[in-house]
Amino acid sequence: xxxxxxxxxxxxxxxxxxxxxxxxxxxxxxxxxxxxxxxxxxxxxxxxxxxxxxxxxxxxxxxxxxxxxxxxxxxxxxxxxxxxxxxxxxxxxxxxxxxxxxxxxxxxxxxxxxxxxxxxxx
Amino acid sequence: xxxxxxxxxxxxxxxxxxxxxxxxxxxxxxxxxxxxxxxxxxxxxxxxxxxxxxxxxxxxxxxxxxxxxxxxxxxxxxxxxxxxxxxxxxxxxxxxxxxxxxxxxxxxxx
Numbered sequence: 001x002x003x004x005x006x007x008x009x010x011x012x013x014x015x016x017x018x019x020x021x022x023x024x025x026x027x028x029x030x031x032x033x034x035x036x037x038x039x040x041x042x043x044x045x046x047x048x049x050x051x052x053x054x055x056x057x058x059x060x061x062x063x064x065x066x067x068x069x070x071x072x073x074x075x076x077x078x079x080x081x082x083x084x085x086x087x088x089x090x091x092x093x094x095x096x097x098x099x100x101x102x103x104x105x106x107x108x109x110x111x112x113x114x115x116x117x118x119x120x121x122x
Numbered sequence: 123x124x125x126x127x128x129x130x131x132x133x134x135x136x137x138x139x140x141x142x143x144x145x146x147x148x149x150x151x152x153x154x155x156x157x158x159x160x161x162x163x164x165x166x167x168x169x170x171x172x173x174x175x176x177x178x179x180x181x182x183x184x185x186x187x188x189x190x191x192x193x194x195x196x197x198x199x200x201x202x203x204x205x206x207x208x209x210x211x212x213x214x215x216x217x218x219x220x221x222x223x224x225x226x227x228x229x230x231x232x
Contacts, residue, residue, distance in 0.1 A: 046210065047210055047226070049222070060219070063218065064220075105155050106173070106214055110169050112166040114165075
């Protein structure tokens, strides 16, 4: 089964760019049946989808964050990444990387990383 | 304010049954499949139900899901203390062009 592991700085200054990587093991990031994505959860709050990307480069992101989000895939490292620009304290959250299984019906998030807390503070 | 509406909390005694509702609209639940996720305290969410009512391998049949119109329901029978968790519903919203989730329901097993 897939395993996903987030990595990146735990502290980011306001107005700077948050950058996270997710390493996939137990499967290939070049799988046609998977999209790869990011979901975040502010402390004590619910889940918010950030965006999803296919190894081909096709991607889509939450319209509420779209102008600040950049995603990429590195097939040589079996990794995918997200960058969120111009962060504020409101971007403080646990960030999860997820796999999105594409099948005959609606895709769903079948595997989740353990999550990494990113705090935006000066 | 979440696009999908869930009750903030539900509770029941061990061995009993509980249901958690998830209400949406025609742009999300009404025309898309629903998945459910269980988040045990201090851990990442885990897939519990997909395609409205299908269970991934390893999920016991105490957990069930259904959908009717613009609402979905998660059912848990034979409640155990280990079921205490936050539960989230999720689906695609065609109007927003975004994946959306409910605000989460905290299950307490008394």
